[in-house]
Amino acid sequence: MELVLSLAIGVMTASGIWLLLRPRTFQVIIGLSLISYAVNLFIFSMGRLRMNAPPVLINAGVGEPALYDDPLPQALVLTAIVIGFAMTALFLVVLLAARGLSGTDHVDGRERR
Numbered sequence: 001m002e003l004v005l006s007l008a009i010g011v012m013t014a015s016g017i018w019l020l021l022r023p024r025t026f027q028v029i030i031g032l033s034l035i036s037y038a039v040n041l042f043i044f045s046m047g048r049l050r051m052n053a054p055p056v057l058i059n060a061g062v063g064e065p066a067l068y069d070d071p072l073p074q075a076l077v078l079t080a081i082v083i084g085f086a087m088t089a090l091f092l093v094v095l096l097a098a099r100g101l102s103g104t105d106h107v108d109g110r111e112r113r
Helices: 002-020 025-045 071-102
Strands: none
Touching (some): 025 071
């Protein structure tokens, strides 16, 4: 399972970098989103998920930390998803405004002749 997850993260990162180097603005935005998703998967995979384990300590006393889930990576990924969605929406609005002003979605603002 670790190999599949590592390959998925690597493919998403490589695809995102390839799309970042494209000359169209929409492809750049999709590339940034793919890299964001790859980073979220990486952070989430470092969180050491456990099945049927409570996320926080139930009793106020000292407990065995190996029996509990770490809620921090889950909270970070959830926050990153929300921020990533807002940034993608902002980028799309800027893309539409730039396309309306220049007439093209090329990152340089003009097509190559």
